[in-house]
Amino acid sequence: MIVQAKQQQQExxxxxxxxxxxxxxxxxxxxxxxxxxxxxxxxxxxxTGLAIVVYENNDRYCAKExxxxxxxxxxxxxxxxxxxxxxxxxxxxxxxxxxxxxxDGPATPGRKTDPPAAPGxxxxxFHEVVLLTGDQYTIAPDTKHWFKAGPGGAIVSExxxxxCDEADIFTDTRxxxxxx
Amino acid sequence: MIVQAKQQQQExxxxxxxxxxxxxxxxxxxxxxxxxxxxxxxxxxxxTGLAIVVYENNDRYCAKExxxxxxxxxxxxxxxxxxxxxxxxxxxxxxxxxxxxxxDGPATPGRKTDPPAAPGxxxxxFHEVVLLTGDQYTIAPDTKHWFKAGPGGAIVSExxxxxCDEADIFTDTRxxxxxx
Numbered sequence: 058m059i060v061q062a063k064q065q066q067q068e069x070x071x072x073x074x075x076x077x078x079x080x081x082x083x084x085x086x087x088x089x090x091x092x093x094x095x096x097x098x099x100x101x102x103x104x105t106g107l108a109i110v111v112y113e114n115n116d117r118y119c120a121k122e123x124x125x126x127x128x129x130x131x132x133x134x135x136x137x138x139x140x141x142x143x144x145x146x147x148x149x150x151x152x153x154x155x156x157x158x159x160x161d162g163p164a165t166p167g168r169k170t171d172p173p174a175a176p177g178x179x180x181x182x183f184h185e186v187v188l189l190t191g192d193q194y195t196i197a198p199d200t201k202h203w204f205k206a207g208p209g210g211a212i213v214s215e216x217x218x219x220x221c222d223e224a225d226i227f228t229d230t231r232x233x234x235x236x237x
Numbered sequence: 238m239i240v241q242a243k244q245q246q247q248e249x250x251x252x253x254x255x256x257x258x259x260x261x262x263x264x265x266x267x268x269x270x271x272x273x274x275x276x277x278x279x280x281x282x283x284x285t286g287l288a289i290v291v292y293e294n295n296d297r298y299c300a301k302e303x304x305x306x307x308x309x310x311x312x313x314x315x316x317x318x319x320x321x322x323x324x325x326x327x328x329x330x331x332x333x334x335x336x337x338x339x340x341d342g343p344a345t346p347g348r349k350t351d352p353p354a355a356p357g358x359x360x361x362x363f364h365e366v367v368l369l370t371g372d373q374y375t376i377a378p379d380t381k382h383w384f385k386a387g388p389g390g391a392i393v394s395e396x397x398x399x400x401c402d403e404a405d406i407f408t409d410t411r412x413x414x415x416x417x
Binding site: 082084085115119146150195 | 265300
């Protein structure tokens with residue numbers, strides 16, 4: 058699900074495009090216009106959302122840029138197997154800013170940040186990986202993860218196997234990742 | 238095969254790292270040190286070569302940056318099927334500078350550039366695709382292609398299925414893409 062109001066969409070896309078430009082990442086006008094503004098149906102895009110430029114998504118691999126405003130969170134989810142094919146595997150590479158990534162493992166004491174306000178049980182894993190600009194981390198298929206941009210926002214390149222967002226399973230039961 | 242002399246390697250890596258930095262692309266010290274300097278065994282790296290930062294290469298997908306000095310060429314080759322698995326499929330996205338890519342199809346009249354000096358038959362396809370910064374093109378498996386950086390050099394992000402360089406088949410029969 059994406060942000061609904063047209064003017065708001067334009068403002069968010071402009072802002073994300075400015076962040077890409079500031080990081081030296083060139084996208085075409087068509088890519089900017091097609092930028093997905095995922096709000097996960099929660100209608101709180103600046104807190105829980107992602108602005109996504111999909112460069113390529115075919116039956117073998119996928120590449121995207123994820124633009125995150127300051128403190129923006131991509132909520133906890135996993136990528137299950139689909140039709141007997143192993144779930145999506147993905148590598149996050151921080152291109153600008155910093156990102157706090159949470160993956161399976163023991164909770165990190167004194168972690169950098171908290172999830173956005175959400176019903177109990179919406180966030181369950183708190184093992185922290187800090188990605189500064191130039192750092193990357195690969196998520197195994199079907200394992201839970203969530204991530205939040207630092208105070209200056211972040212741009213994350215996602216390299217992965219085929220992307221099939223509709224199949225994602227979110228811990229927050231309010232979320233259904235249905236494309237518009 | 239890679240450039241042999243240690244001091245020359247260092248100079249090339251420094252130069253490639255400067256180009257990455259100028260394009261706003263941050264790589265770690267370890268990634269810079271591990272940068273592959275592919276000269277395809279021709280010992281003419283600045284004419285026929287690639288400086289390669291491999292971000293990730295697993296059994297599902299691969300992501301690299303290809304740094305090309307001005308006028309540098311990646312020679313004509315194709316990615317055959319391996320063990321019954323379709324050959325590598327790859328997307329080239331020009332991140333800085335410009336690239337002249339040649340793919341299957343009718344020869345382009347008045348094309349932008351020529352291949353480097355090579356024995357007859359080393360370059361056979363001349364259908365041109367010009368990639369400016371922000372443009373991209375996807376190469377089908379097992380189809381011939383070669384590409385050359387413009388006069389200011391270029392940086393190309395390569396998103397692909399698993400990379401298995403040793404399997405590549407070059408039109409120039411002098412070339413065997415054997416890793417050191």
